[in-house]
Amino acid sequence: MYVTISSEQANNARPLRSASKQPTPIAKAFKAGANLYFEGDRVERIYQVCSGVLRLTRLLEDGRRQVIAFGFPGDIVGFPCDGRYHTDCDVLTEARLQAYHLSALEGESGNPELHKELLQAALREISAMQDHFMMLGRKSAIEKVASFLCVLTERMSRDTGPRNQAFLPMSRSDIADFLGLTTETVSRTLSQLRKRGIIAINNIHTIMVLQPQALFGLSQGHEGMDCPTKPDLHGLARAC
Incomplete structure (x- = not known):
């Protein structure tokens, strides 16, 4: 869900209950624009993304x-905070979600295998969140956008064809609010990357990464076209 999330979770996405003898819940389809839950709602279920993209947001008092964060295939959303959701969550693209009741985690009747998997997922999210905060506080605008494109290419390219094609289901303002930038800065940075020949913007929702080496280098703070580490579009996320 974060700029730093690794490819392992996405590539190994499977129903969490697969190791259990109990039947796997049936994934439910949600249309784009649907609200999954709101901040402050009592948590009864958590969700694993099977397909599609979710958006998690919060509003300040003003x-x-x-x-x-964004929820990509393989991600889990809806972990409770004092028994309630701490963000709003809506569906950006048509999605299929697998719901798990909290009862699977509580009491003697809880599923210990599911509990263990969810605990590991929560720990991965905490680690990724910490890395994301570091990125927000230390990286420049072009480094943030380059990191975001590296991860988005990895997470969304399997369903959109070529490995170097990034599908952007979110708006420029979504990206700006995620990276701590203004919408104008995001648009200007994308234009700079296009002019440098690093990306090509096919349309508002599709970007082609023409020079992955250069994009990865920028995400690491290397302004030149060369990067000391050879990039792999399906393994960039942790480094970004």
Whole structure:
């Protein structure tokens, strides 16, 4: 969900209950624009993304919005905070989600295998969140956008064809609110990358990465076209 999330979770995405003898819940389809839950709602279920993209947001008291994270296939959303959701969650693209009741984690009747897997998922999320905060505080605008494109190419390219094609289901303002930038800065940075021949913008929702080496280098703070580490578009996320 974060700029730093690794490819392992996405590539090994499977129902969490697969190791259990109990039947796997049936994934449910959600249309784009649907609200999954709201901040402050009591948590009854957590969700694993089977397909599609989710957006997790919070509003400040003055009405400003912060995009906390995006939910990609393989991600789990809805972990409770004092028994309640701590973000809003809506569906950006048509999605299939697998729901798990909290009862699977509580009491003697809880599923210990599921509990263990969810605990590991929560720990991965905490680690990725810490890395994301470091990125927000230390990286420049071009480093943030380059890191975001590296991860998005990895997470979304399997369903969109070529490995170097990044599908952007979110708006420029979503990206800005996620990276701590203005919408104008995001648009200007994408234009700079296009002019340098690093990416090509096919349309508002599709970007082709023409020079992955250069894009990865920028994500690491290397302004030149060369990067000391050979990039792999399906293994860039942790480094970004």
